[in-house]
Amino acid sequence: MADYYSSFEPKGTRWLLQRLTAAFLVVVLAFHFMLLHFVNHAADITFMGTNLRMQQAGYFLTMVLFLITATFHGVNGVYNALVNQGISGTPKTVVKYGLALGGVVLIAQGIRVALAMAGIL
């Protein structure tokens, strides 16, 4: 299997990861919506309420995992949509690394925010 690595990773891996993250996100996104719009009401958001939730380790970890999978799924989705439209050559390389960087920045900032919400940072 090892003789044909691409510059990024073996082909097909991103396809599989897109599906795995999709399955995870179906559940967690639905849960996120239910919790924050139906169980709690969005109009009543306070830092205190958020803080209380984020202080629970299980919830905190779920949210971080949610962030990472959603970022991967979204950024990979955008990359694929552009490749399907025919992007190639230099623009493609620029977009690939730009998106990867954007994704990393989003995850980093998101974790900072999560830590601030939990009162750790």
Add this chain to the structure above:
Amino acid sequence: MSQSYDRGLIEDFGRWREFSAGMWAWVLHKFSGWVLIGYLFTHIAVLSTATVDGATYTNTLQGLEELVVVRFLEVGLLAVAVFHILNGLRLLFVDLGIGLEKQDRSFYASLILTAAIVVASVPTFLEGVF
């Protein structure tokens, strides 16, 4: 050899009436995907007020929730997210090779279910805004 003529996209949006179910699914999944990724970045940006202090966070978010247009945008977000999830489930089944003969009907089902869920959620989402 004479120069051939590039007619550009034939099945472009001008011919939307002729789109098949599978094509609508692809177009809408792409569109909802772009909206969701755009929202994700915006969402993290708005939530970043939490790194300033608790009061800024609370005031920003409650301030936004008071705006009528924001409430309607949230309903739109729900519609987009629910469709992306339901059609995404349909695509997962297709990838597993299950139910390929019913793929067009499952698309219509996901549209109807999306509409139903959105309509049912409107009261909760627009609560207290008028």
Add this chain to the structure above:
Amino acid sequence: MSTQVTEQEQEAEETVEEAVSETETEAVGAARAAQVDYGYMEEKAEQEVRDAETTVKLKVFRYDPEVKGKQEPRFDTFTVPFHKGMTVLDALMYARDHYDSSLTFRHSCRQAVCGSDALFVNGRQRLGCKTQLADLKDSDGPPGTVTIEPLPHSDVVKDLVVDMQHFYDQMEAVEPYFQTDDYPKGELEEQRQSRENREKIKMSTRCIWCSACMSSCNIAAGDNEYLGPAAINKAYRFAMDEREGESQKQRRLEIIEQEHGVWRCQTQFSCTEVCPKDIPLTEHIQELKREAVKSNLKFW
């Protein structure tokens, strides 16, 4: 086109143009005859249209970069008399023979096996010879107008003829021929294939290289490097053939699991819908994706 010139036509040719050399083909002779009798054919058509119970209007895409007046694409309308069982190809040939002999389109077998006459009829990819005019309307009888255009997403050479080279390039890229290193032991032994295996690949062997599928795929339209449903189906036909052996299958999978191979398919299903041979293309592509994932997961 047959190179045999019947006696009758031979006589007609000789009377029309005495200077016609004997090496001139039947086609040129007939064209010259048509030019002289052109008005006659059109009159004949008008008579037949008047007599016919039903007529159909053909709206046909015209374009010819070499002819002034046809360098800007346009639609020409031809009225043809309808008869039971008339196909789109029949109608086009009627129009060409009676109204405008410069109307150009590919056709050959007229029985849906050669793949020459894939066209864009009333907004959908179809084979001209296989499409009954009467089927183009929901209710009984033929529709008033039938719009015929060349296949989308390919460059047009003239009228309804498109440049097929890109399609052929993609087909060649998957090595669409039987290859094996897995020979049977005895020298004169057959390479056997079980019934089940044949049944499995049966549908994928039906491809007639018409390119309707590739024309209907939006990803093929956007991404020029995408192999396309026909090529991937061809790869499936051989990869799943047990006579080719496991190492050959891995080799074939490596070709189609490139970035612009199976992964570009977004399961739009248009290819499956338009295939005139009813090949379940999307299903085959999906199966290959699963095969690729399974073989990649085996990192031990």
